[in-house]
Amino acid sequence: MAALKRFPLWSWFWLLFAAAYFLLPLYATLEFSLQTGAHSYGLGWYGTIIHDPEFRHSLLFSLRLALETVALSLVLMIPTVYGIHLWLPSARPVVEFISVLPFVVPPIALAVGVIGLFQGVPWFISSTQLLALLYVIQALPFTYRALDAGMSALDLHTLSDAAKSVGASWPKTLWHVVLPNLRTAVLAASFLTIAIVLGEYTISSLLLFNTFAVYIQHIGRTEAYSAAALAILSFGFTWVAMLAIFVLTRGRASRRPIAMVR
Amino acid sequence: MTGSAGLMIAALRKQFGETAAVDGVDLEIKPGEFLSLLGPSGSGKTTVLRIVAGFEEPDSGSVLVNGSSIDNTPAHKRNMGMVFQAYSLFPTMTTRQNIEFGLRLRGMSKRERADKANEALELVRLSSHGDRYAHQLSGGEQQRVALARALALEPSVLLLDEPLSALDAKVRLHLRDEIRAIQSRLGITTLYVTHDQEEALAISDRIAVMSTGRVQQVGTPAEIYSAPASSFVAEFVGTTNRLDCRVCDDEAIAFDSSGTRLVLGRHALQKDTLMVALIRPEGISITPANGSGGDESLVAAAIRRHTFLGATTRLELESPLGVLLADVPSANAVSLPLGSEVLLSLDASAVRLLPRP
Numbered sequence A: 001m002a003a004l005k006r007f008p009l010w011s012w013f014w015l016l017f018a019a020a021y022f023l024l025p026l027y028a029t030l031e032f033s034l035q036t037g038a039h040s041y042g043l044g045w046y047g048t049i050i051h052d053p054e055f056r057h058s059l060l061f062s063l064r065l066a067l068e069t070v071a072l073s074l075v076l077m078i079p080t081v082y083g084i085h086l087w088l089p090s091a092r093p094v095v096e097f098i099s100v101l102p103f104v105v106p107p108i109a110l111a112v113g114v115i116g117l118f119q120g121v122p123w124f125i126s127s128t129q130l131l132a133l134l135y136v137i138q139a140l141p142f143t144y145r146a147l148d149a150g151m152s153a154l155d156l157h158t159l160s161d162a163a164k165s166v167g168a169s170w171p172k173t174l175w176h177v178v179l180p181n182l183r184t185a186v187l188a189a190s191f192l193t194i195a196i197v198l199g200e201y202t203i204s205s206l207l208l209f210n211t212f213a214v215y216i217q218h219i220g221r222t223e224a225y226s227a228a229a230l231a232i233l234s235f236g237f238t239w240v241a242m243l244a245i246f247v248l249t250r251g252r253a254s255r256r257p258i259a260m261v262r
Numbered sequence B: 001m002t003g004s005a006g007l008m009i010a011a012l013r014k015q016f017g018e019t020a021a022v023d024g025v026d027l028e029i030k031p032g033e034f035l036s037l038l039g040p041s042g043s044g045k046t047t048v049l050r051i052v053a054g055f056e057e058p059d060s061g062s063v064l065v066n067g068s069s070i071d072n073t074p075a076h077k078r079n080m081g082m083v084f085q086a087y088s089l090f091p092t093m094t095t096r097q098n099i100e101f102g103l104r105l106r107g108m109s110k111r112e113r114a115d116k117a118n119e120a121l122e123l124v125r126l127s128s129h130g131d132r133y134a135h136q137l138s139g140g141e142q143q144r145v146a147l148a149r150a151l152a153l154e155p156s157v158l159l160l161d162e163p164l165s166a167l168d169a170k171v172r173l174h175l176r177d178e179i180r181a182i183q184s185r186l187g188i189t190t191l192y193v194t195h196d197q198e199e200a201l202a203i204s205d206r207i208a209v210m211s212t213g214r215v216q217q218v219g220t221p222a223e224i225y226s227a228p229a230s231s232f233v234a235e236f237v238g239t240t241n242r243l244d245c246r247v248c249d250d251e252a253i254a255f256d257s258s259g260t261r262l263v264l265g266r267h268a269l270q271k272d273t274l275m276v277a278l279i280r281p282e283g284i285s286i287t288p289a290n291g292s293g294g295d296e297s298l299v300a301a302a303i304r305r306h307t308f309l310g311a312t313t314r315l316e317l318e319s320p321l322g323v324l325l326a327d328v329p330s331a332n333a334v335s336l337p338l339g340s341e342v343l344l345s346l347d348a349s350a351v352r353l354l355p356r357p
């Protein structure tokens, strides 16, 4: 009984501790970004950032890259994961291993390796497509895992056989039957990918692209106040993205909780 | 609703690693016929069905519809309706969308699709459930929708793989009759997989009994029940007493256990051939022992157990022949208490003799 009573107290303690751990630096950054003089506050630094053309350029560039990466990742990975589940379950451990390689291989090694590999094709090294390709690799652990979990939750074999029995080829099965069930997984994979692309610094700076992360880094080194404002801004973006995931997936889930096997 | 097709399965074989899941299966299913594949777990029923559906490729052998081979036709072009053991409705689609999906793939107009879906829903008496999702349906309803989805496409052959096994007993009985009624009405050629012998006997035109990847016997339910071709079939379908015996002369056998003679009438079996006698519980009659004696065909026995089955009661009897099961009308069982001594006689016409393997 005593232990039970103490439990909520300790939960509250840890909750507040964790909250403080995250919120204090955030608050400090926010406070710093709002300082316009010794004792005056305002949105001046935010104005500076927003009116900096580089801010807009780099952000749009990174967003475009993020969308390209998401599209490419999904087009590559959805059929792959589907195929592994249906036809090559024995390859799953191998693919799982490959999918975590980006955690093991440092981005710098990846970038240098790619530069070496494509030395003969300079236009490719300087193209944004290369960057998107590299980001597909960087996002692989998340894309693969999200899709794998999504497909594991389905009785994929029975659904695919049922679809075939009513005349659907496998691409049609994937599109009409499987994909609608993967909404949550696809959204999760997409937003994680966007977060990675927006935050990736090493590869883009090494390949001399002015992405959003490179811009943040640049501001951070040169203008402390603007950097704080920028940090808060990108934090805001992330939250909006998270909220979007939440709203989009919740709307769906409440309408159709998956109850395949009773 | 559908033009029925003949289905032929010829010399089908399929190996999974070491196990021969299907080990040379030949079957012919006539247009409009309802044939059940009956067998214990692992006997290869599902594998046969999946090969017919095109989900699995056989190592050798052929599947023919109306005489022409469909071996090279991919599953999604075979036009076979299938109902699965596991619930298989597409979870993001409503009942109606599930049924219309296949029609949509065939490029049917919206109007036509709606008509077909209505017709199919009516067939399974679920017209009011068109807008529900799978999770809003009971297990039995889901299987009925799955049946409607298969039938809406007017398949040449209907395949069902234990569609009732996940349902509770009452729903199972009801839906089984419903499936049969719909099948008869549409006259659709049907291959039905089950491990439940009672279900197979009740629903089928013919039954193919399978074990270890082979068809042991094909016949009408009555043939399978009363003239099993092997002791496996006899024991798997219904309950049977199995007694080792030998031929003693040109009209009688003698049981190994007691030496008791049983006159069966004239037969052409070689004297001293080792045989197995199979006799159903209803082929044994019981009379209370009252010391009449003398009749050599009567065997003394003691009642060890009663199992009430409704109209009949099954008695477990201990006799010199061994332990036997006999069915008596429940009304008579009252006068046959546990432990009492009785006389049993074997109905010679109910005994089925098979060579001992």
Ligand SMILES: Nc1ncnc2c1ncn2[C@@H]1O[C@H](COP(=O)(O)OP(=O)(O)OP(=O)(O)O)[C@@H](O)[C@H]1O
Binding pocket: B016, B017, B019, B020, B021, B039, B040, B041, B042, B043, B044, B045, B046, B047, B048, B195
């Ligand atoms: N995909 C597979 N891989 C390996 N072995 C398999 C596969 N499918 C079936 N088998 C094996 O083949 C044999 C026949 O299986 P099958 O599913 O056809 O049996 P079944 O008669 O349908 O049994 P049940 O009544 O349990 O459904 C079994 O020994 C099974 O283990």
Ligand SMILES: [Mg+2]
Binding pocket: B045, B046, B047
């Ligand atoms: Mg099976």
